[in-house]
Amino acid sequence: MEFSWSEEDLAFRREADAFVKETLPPWWTGQYTSGERGRVYTKEFCQKLGERGLLTMAWPKEYGGADAPIWNQVHFKEIMAAYGEPRGPQYMNLNWIGPSIMLFGTDEQKSYHLGRMSKGDVIWCQGFSEPDAGSDLASLKTRAVEDGDDYVINGQKVWTSNAERAEVCFLLARTDPDAPKHRGISVFLIDMDTPGVTVRKIKSMSGWGGLNEVFFDDVRVPRSTMLGEKNAGWSVITAALNFERIGQPRYEASKIVIDKVIKYATTTSHGDGPLSKDPVLRQKIAQAYVRYRAARVLTYRLASIVAKGDDPGPGESSMNRIHQILLSQHTANLSMEVLGLYGRLQPDVPDAPFQGVLEHDWRWCVSSTIAAGTLEIQKEQVAVRGLGLPR
C-alpha cells in the first residue's frame, strides 16, 4: 500500500493543472456561477481538452483515448472539480455514458458516439426519471413500440439535466409491458432534434439548475439506436449507475469551500483578532478537513479496484458517494455559518464574498442527496449489497 504519488503522477498533475489555469478565462468562477457565457464556454473548453488528448485519456486508443492509466483520469477529474467543473454537462458522457456504450454498444455505435465524445463535440442528457419513477426506476412507463425497422416512443421524463442544450439522450423506455418490470426495459440513444421531442425547463431553488421535463410524442427512431439487447436494458442501467456513482471527486469542490472559509476567517476581524482565532470555529474547520481527507481515500480505493479491472459493485460505490455528498453539505453549511449574513449574497450581487460562489454552492448542495439516487437509496445499497442485510 503506497499513499504518495509517483514522480510521473506529480508531473502529470502539474502539467494538467498549468494547462487548465492558463486556458480558463479570468471571468470563470464555476459552471453554475459564470452565467450564460460560462455555460456556452464549457463546450469550447472540452474541445480544447479533446485537442490536447486530456478529455478521455484513460479510454482505449481505438475509441479516441490514449490508453493512459486510470489514475491519470482521477488526477484530471480532481483538477476539474477544483476549478468548478469547466467540462460542464459533458462530465456525464465521460463518466458513465461513454463507458456504458463501450461495454454494450455495436461497433457503429462505439465509433460514432465515442469518437464525438473524445473530441468534446457533443452534450448528452440522461432520460431516466419520470413523474412516477424515481427511486423505483424500474416502474418507468415511457413506451417504445416496434414498428417495422423503427421504434415509436411516447411518454415523459422529468428532472432531465441539461436537456435544453443536449444533442443526444440516453433514454430508458419500456419495450415489453407484460414482462416483470425489470425485464421489459431497453435503452435508446436518441437525437434530441428528432421530431416529437419537446423540452420544458423547470425552475428550482438553485436558480438556473439546467433541470427539465422532456416529452416524447410519437418519436420515431431506427432500431439501430437501441443500446444492448431488447428488454435487457436493466443490466445496461446497473452498469451505468455504478459508473455514475463513482462519479466526480466532489471532495475537491468541498476543499475549495474549506480554503475559502479559511481565507475569510483569517482576514476578517472578530473581537481582538481574526475570526480564525475562535476555538469553536477552528474545531469545525479541522473536522471538515478530516472529512475531506476521508472522502479522498474512499475514492482512491474505488479507483484502485477499477484500475485492477475489478467491479467495485454498488455497495462500495454507494459508500463513497454517501461520504462525498454529506461532506459537500457539511462544508456548505460551515461556510454559511462563518460568512454569516454576507454569505447569503448571491453571485450577481456586487460585493458578494467570493463572487457568491459559496452561496450558490450552499443552495446547490441540497440536491446532492437526491440526484443520482437519494441518500436513503444509497444507504439501502450499502445495507443490502455491501453488508448482506435482507431486503
Ligand SMILES: Cc1cc2nc3c(=O)[nH]c(=O)nc-3n(C[C@H](O)[C@H](O)[C@H](O)COP(=O)(O)OP(=O)(O)OC[C@H]3O[C@@H](n4cnc5c(N)ncnc54)[C@H](O)[C@@H]3O)c2cc1C
Ligand atoms: C439536481 C438533480 C439532477 C437530476 N438529474 C437527473 C437527470 O439528468 N436525469 C434523470 O433521469 N433524473 C435526474 N434527477 C432525478 C433523480 O434521479 C431523482 O430525483 C431521484 O432518483 C429520486 O427520485 P424522486 O425524485 O422520484 O423521489 P422518490 O423516489 O419519490 O423519493 C421520495 C423520497 O422517498 C424516499 N424513498 C423512496 N424509496 C425509498 C426506499 N425504498 N427506501 C427508503 N426511502 C425511500 C427517497 O429517499 C426520497 O426521500 C435529478 C435530480 C436532481 C435533484
